[in-house]
Amino acid sequence: MKSIKEQLLQLVDLQKIDLKIxxxxxxxxxxxxxxxxxxxxxxxxxxxxxxxxxxxxxxxxxxxxxxxxxxxxxxxxxxxxxxxxxxxxxxxxxxxxxxxxxxxxxxxxxxxxxxxxxxxxxxxxxxxxxxxxxxxxxxxxxxxxxxxxxxxxxxxxxxxxxxxxxxxxxxxxIDPQILSDYEYIARNKEGVGIVGVKNGVCTGCYMSLPPQTVHDIRKGMEIFHCQFCSRVLFYPEWEN
Ligand SMILES: [Zn+2]
Missing domain, CATH: 1.10.287.1490 (Helix Hairpins)
Known part of the structure; x- marks a missing residue:
């Protein structure tokens, strides 16, 4: 089984394809x-x-x-x-x-x-x-x-x-549960179901997230949703 972090990054790649589609x-x-x-x-x-x-x-x-x-x-x-x-x-x-x-x-x-x-x-x-x-x-x-x-x-x-x-x-x-979760959100958000956290801000809705949440997201141990726009969150630095 792949780690949550790996699956979220795969979801990011999937979203790139989905946006093209x-x-x-x-x-x-x-x-x-x-x-x-x-x-x-x-x-x-x-x-x-x-x-x-x-x-x-x-x-x-x-x-x-x-x-x-x-x-x-x-x-x-x-x-x-x-x-x-x-x-x-x-x-x-x-x-x-x-x-x-x-x-x-x-x-x-x-x-x-x-x-x-x-x-x-x-x-x-x-x-x-x-x-x-x-x-x-x-x-x-x-x-x-x-x-x-x-x-x-x-x-x-x-x-x-x-x-x-x-x-x-x-x-x-990708884990079917994570996938269907993302798909459900993407359908309702113009195809964008997963977004990065940058400087403590959700880049989907540009609202500031609580520092503790940002800290937890960064660890990549579980799935987090933006509390304002519900999109799945990931940490862009993982991509490097
Ligand atoms: Zn948001």
């Missing part, structure tokens, strides 16, 4: 969140792009409809102009004249409207082109991050396997 796992949890955040930020931009695309489609359709309406009105105008040579009296002439003028006015209004629509279509196309570039860059970013995460995850998985093997090997040498 702890931070590796933390990192593995964090990276997919970064990706999620990036994708969430990207979503509204993509939506606005799609909405603009729809707007462009509908403007193009209404422009085509207007053009065909103008063609119809132009044909009608020609008919009216043809009738002019067949008018029989002034009243008829006036009526046709009035209709010709009204049709011309309507065509001219529609042409103005058509020019406005063409401007809007051009602007939308320009905006869409600019946004396409931003979206492409953003997609590239996301893809790169995905690759990076996948690579890092592989590395971390292998690292975890190695660390876990090392840990199991070391843990098997």
């Amino acid at each position: 702890y931070s590796t796992k933390k990192e593995m949890e964090k990276m997919p969140n970064e990706l999620k955040k990036l994708k969430e930020e990207f979503e509204p931009r993509l939506q606005s792009y799609e909405e603009k695309q729809k707007e462009l489609k509908s403007k193009e359709v209404s422009h085509l409809e207007m053009e065909s309406e103008i063609k119809g009105k132009e044909a009608h105008l020609k008919q009216l102009q043809g009738k002019l040579s067949q008018v029989k009296n002034a009243k008829e002439l006036n009526a046709i004249d009035a209709e010709i003028n009204a049709t011309k006015k309507s065509i001219s209004e529609m042409e103005d409207e058509g020019l406005k629509t063409i401007d809007q279509i051009d602007n939308l196309k320009k905006e869409l082109k600019e946004e396409e570039q931003i979206i492409e860059a953003e997609k590239k970013n996301i893809a790169e991050l995905e690759t990076k995460i996948a690579e890092k995850e592989n590395i971390n998985k292998k690292e975890l396997e190695t660390l876990t093997k090392e840990r199991d090997k070391l843990a098997s040498k």
Whole structure:
């Protein structure tokens, strides 16, 4: 059976491995969140792009409809102009004249409207082109991050396997009671279950310990816990 002092030092080594395992796992949890955040930020931009695309489609359709309406009105105008040579009296002439003028006015209004629509279509196309570039860059970013995460995850998985093997090997040498005591505290203290005593102070919570306790801890004959933070205490000078 190993001495308490030896077992506590093994516990310190075990904790070093545990902290590596702890931070590796933390990192593995964090990276997919970064990706999620990036994708969430990207979503509204993509939506606005799609909405603009729809707007462009509908403007193009209404422009085509207007053009065909103008063609119809132009044909009608020609008919009216043809009738002019067949008018029989002034009243008829006036009526046709009035209709010709009204049709011309309507065509001219529609042409103005058509020019406005063409401007809007051009602007939308320009905006869409600019946004396409931003979206492409953003997609590239996301893809790169995905690759990076996948690579890092592989590395971390292998690292975890190695660390876990090392840990199991070391843990098997420590008294199960001491081990489970440490594990219980570590779980509740961000992975730090055993800490050194330095200048009479617990380096886990930085509270001063009674001199007699410090004296007893130094002897390394039994397990002591910090009376303030409950962590297992050891004497760092043993490591030398
Ligand atoms: Zn403490």
